[in-house]
Amino acid sequence: xxxxxxxxxxxxxxCFPLYAAARAVVRAYGPLLDAVGLTYPQYLAMLALWGSPTxxxxxxxxxxxxxxxxxxLTPLLKRLENAGHLSRRRDPDDERRVLLQVTDQGWALxxxxxxxxxxxxRSMRLNPDDIPELRRLLDHVLxxxxxxxxxxxPSHEAETLVPPR
Amino acid sequence: xxxxxxxxxxxxxxCFPLYAAARAVVRAYGPLLDAVGLTYPQYLAMLALWGSPTxxxxxxxxxxxxxxxxxxLTPLLKRLENAGHLSRRRDPDDERRVLLQVTDQGWALxxxxxxxxxxxxRSMRLNPDDIPELRRLLDHVLxxxxxxxxxxxPSHEAETLVPPR
DNA sequence: CACGTTTATATCGTACACAATTGAATCGTG
DNA sequence: CACGATTCAATTGTGTACGATATAAACGTG
Numbered sequence: 184x185x186x187x188x189x190x191x192x193x194x195x196x197x198c199f200p201l202y203a204a205a206r207a208v209v210r211a212y213g214p215l216l217d218a219v220g221l222t223y224p225q226y227l228a229m230l231a232l233w234g235s236p237t238x239x240x241x242x243x244x245x246x247x248x249x250x251x252x253x254x255x256l257t258p259l260l261k262r263l264e265n266a267g268h269l270s271r272r273r274d275p276d277d278e279r280r281v282l283l284q285v286t287d288q289g290w291a292l293x294x295x296x297x298x299x300x301x302x303x304x305r306s307m308r309l310n311p312d313d314i315p316e317l318r319r320l321l322d323h324v325l326x327x328x329x330x331x332x333x334x335x336x337p338s339h340e341a342e343t344l345v346p347p348r
Numbered sequence: 349x350x351x352x353x354x355x356x357x358x359x360x361x362x363c364f365p366l367y368a369a370a371r372a373v374v375r376a377y378g379p380l381l382d383a384v385g386l387t388y389p390q391y392l393a394m395l396a397l398w399g400s401p402t403x404x405x406x407x408x409x410x411x412x413x414x415x416x417x418x419x420x421l422t423p424l425l426k427r428l429e430n431a432g433h434l435s436r437r438r439d440p441d442d443e444r445r446v447l448l449q450v451t452d453q454g455w456a457l458x459x460x461x462x463x464x465x466x467x468x469x470r471s472m473r474l475n476p477d478d479i480p481e482l483r484r485l486l487d488h489v490l491x492x493x494x495x496x497x498x499x500x501x502p503s504h505e506a507e508t509l510v511p512p513r
Numbered sequence: 514c515a516c517g518t519t520t521a522t523a524t525c526g527t528a529c530a531c532a533a534t535t536g537a538a539t540c541g542t543g
Numbered sequence: 544c545a546c547g548a549t550t551c552a553a554t555t556g557t558g559t560a561c562g563a564t565a566t567a568a569a570c571g572t573g
């Protein structure tokens with residue numbers, strides 16, 4: 184059995200609670216979004232489109248915003264189109280791009296889900312003080328500081344979670 | 349356009365960075381686990397089996413540990429079995445159960461991934477002080493305190509993320 | 514000791530995720 | 544202006560997730 188490898192203990196991992204918590208939250212959205220016929224990733228896509236300063240948005244812009252690639256987005260967007268929430272059409276000025284436009288029905292959907300974020304947040308029962316703290320830590324994980332960026336000085340080159348463009 | 353619904357702003361959501369960060373971390377594991385032919389959920393399953401005080405473990409126990417259901421685990425475990433990392437057999441004492449046993453090859457795999465957690469943690473570039481804090485917050489999300497458990501007193505009944513058994 | 518209930522997995526159907534490849538449109542440079 | 548490089552989206556293939564249903568084994572009670 185060699186050594187004990189305490190570092191492999193599931194309870195010492197940071198990745199596992201992160202992974203499990205993300206799934207738990209998506210699951211918690213289930214019933215609320217089911218009521219309007221959306222899945223959680225579809226809901227995120229609608230949030231991104233509703234909040235975009237540049238409507239219409241392209242598939243690439245949406246993917247950058249949600250950090251999802253076209254293999255995920257193309258079928259998801261087709262389902263949202265079939266549901267009547269958005270339209271997809273090639274950009275006449277650049278036939279490579281596909282423009283995503285929220286339909287009237289898609290805008291109406293916004294009223295129906297306006298209560299959802301608050302409801303979810305309440306169900307998480309986080310300390311109000313913990314909310315910005317959790318957001319800060321998650322943002323850090325999503326955008327790790329560059330090696331030379333600031334405080335800690337880990338000289339030895341290592342890959343970051345999100346490589347610089 | 350009705351009201352502006354600031355609560356629907358993607359950047360105000362807590363769920364989105366949680367969801368995106370979890371995917372980013374799984375993606376970061378990709379190359380490291382690829383080297384030994386595991387996916388991230390398969391790696392978690394092996395961590396759970398390696399660390400189980402009660403070998404052999406049943407599918408149900410593993411599912412409880414990882415918070416995954418049989419629809420996910422059964423095919424995943426078959427792949428691990430095909431890869432030679434574990435064996436699956438019906439419990440002779442209760443034919444409903446399936447016992448999961450790590451093979452010699454499965455134990456050997458442990459040596460090969462022992463460096464992985466440390467490498468990942470370094471790539472996240474978290475402040476050492478932030479690590480227990482992030483763990484605490486994620487554990488809170490995974491196990492929200494019961495309404496009567498402690499401090500805040502939100503009298504009105506509301507669903508928790510994880511309902512009590 | 515039958516027989517309805519509960520329990521443990523498996524199966525099915527739908528919907529992500531993402532790496533890798535494809536194919537068409539555009540761009541940049543000579 | 545030609546033509547190779549780049550960009551953008553779609554497609555393909557594999558592997559999760561999870562609700563719902565199915566099935567078989569074990570259990571409990573009359």
